Amino acid sequence: MKSLYKNAIVRTPSHNLGHGLTGADLGCPDMELTHAQHLEYIKYLETRDIAVTVLDAVEEFPDSVFVEDTAVMIPVDGGGVVAFLTCPGAKSRRGEVEQIRASVFGVVDEVFNMDGEGLMEGGDVLLMGKTYFVGIDSRTNYDGFGQFEKVAGRFGYACVPVPFDNGMPHLKTELSALNSDTLIMSVRFADRKEFSGYKKVVVPSGEEYAANCLFVGNGLLVPAGFPVTAELLDKNGFSPDYIDMSEFQKMDGGLTCLSLRW
Numbered sequence: 001m002k003s004l005y006k007n008a009i010v011r012t013p014s015h016n017l018g019h020g021l022t023g024a025d026l027g028c029p030d031m032e033l034t035h036a037q038h039l040e041y042i043k044y045l046e047t048r049d050i051a052v053t054v055l056d057a058v059e060e061f062p063d064s065v066f067v068e069d070t071a072v073m074i075p076v077d078g079g080g081v082v083a084f085l086t087c088p089g090a091k092s093r094r095g096e097v098e099q100i101r102a103s104v105f106g107v108v109d110e111v112f113n114m115d116g117e118g119l120m121e122g123g124d125v126l127l128m129g130k131t132y133f134v135g136i137d138s139r140t141n142y143d144g145f146g147q148f149e150k151v152a153g154r155f156g157y158a159c160v161p162v163p164f165d166n167g168m169p170h171l172k173t174e175l176s177a178l179n180s181d182t183l184i185m186s187v188r189f190a191d192r193k194e195f196s197g198y199k200k201v202v203v204p205s206g207e208e209y210a211a212n213c214l215f216v217g218n219g220l221l222v223p224a225g226f227p228v229t230a231e232l233l234d235k236n237g238f239s240p241d242y243i244d245m246s247e248f249q250k251m252d253g254g255l256t257c258l259s260l261r262w
Helices: 031-047 095-105 143-156 227-235
Strands: 008-013 051-057 071-076 080-085 110-113 125-128 130-134 156-162 175-179 184-185 199-202 220-223 242-243
Touching: 008 031, 008 095, 031 051, 031 130, 051 095, 071 143, 080 143, 095 110, 095 143, 110 242, 125 175, 130 143, 143 156, 156 242
Parallel strands: 008 051, 080 110, 130 156, 184 199, 220 242
Antiparallel strands: 071 080, 125 130, 175 184
């Protein structure tokens, strides 16, 4: 199977990552280990035939390693891509969008911008086929959803809002794709009607972090250290690769957060 993506953008972790937003209560990240884990992540993408652009760290924004929140890359029929630049619900992160703007301008066909009162972070946006599921929470609001829906609709995509109570940063914190028709999720989403048309793998209580996986078409990357989830994946016919994400977990960051992919 070919990779779903040809390109990815990542950003080197800032030295003050530990000053970023988190509710994990797992302590401050070890920066030497953080950088090592980030390099392993990059290497994995490259082994899946994805060309990776590595941006410099931006010390002004501790959370800026989580580049996915700043833009949504929308595939266009014919092989192109457009970028929808977001406006993060976390005020401390809004400057990150300007930091990513120049990097996407040179590689996409068109750039769209969030206006007015709209809020969105890319971690709330999950693409399955021709449908975008968009979490509505403290980071993404209905105004932002509506603006995104208009843009995505121009390129043939449906958009489904998924409102949920606060308690986790993003929709994809506990929900992601394992392949084109299977989702992995926490119990929080197991009975949601929005996902009734998909196969599901539900992670056990205490292993919710493992519900953020990265499916790239010719590979599936899963956080290491969650044995029950690993057993579930094996029983369901998946043979993923595993990666240590311990330092990013401390900052509420997952596998999908660390790259913009198209």
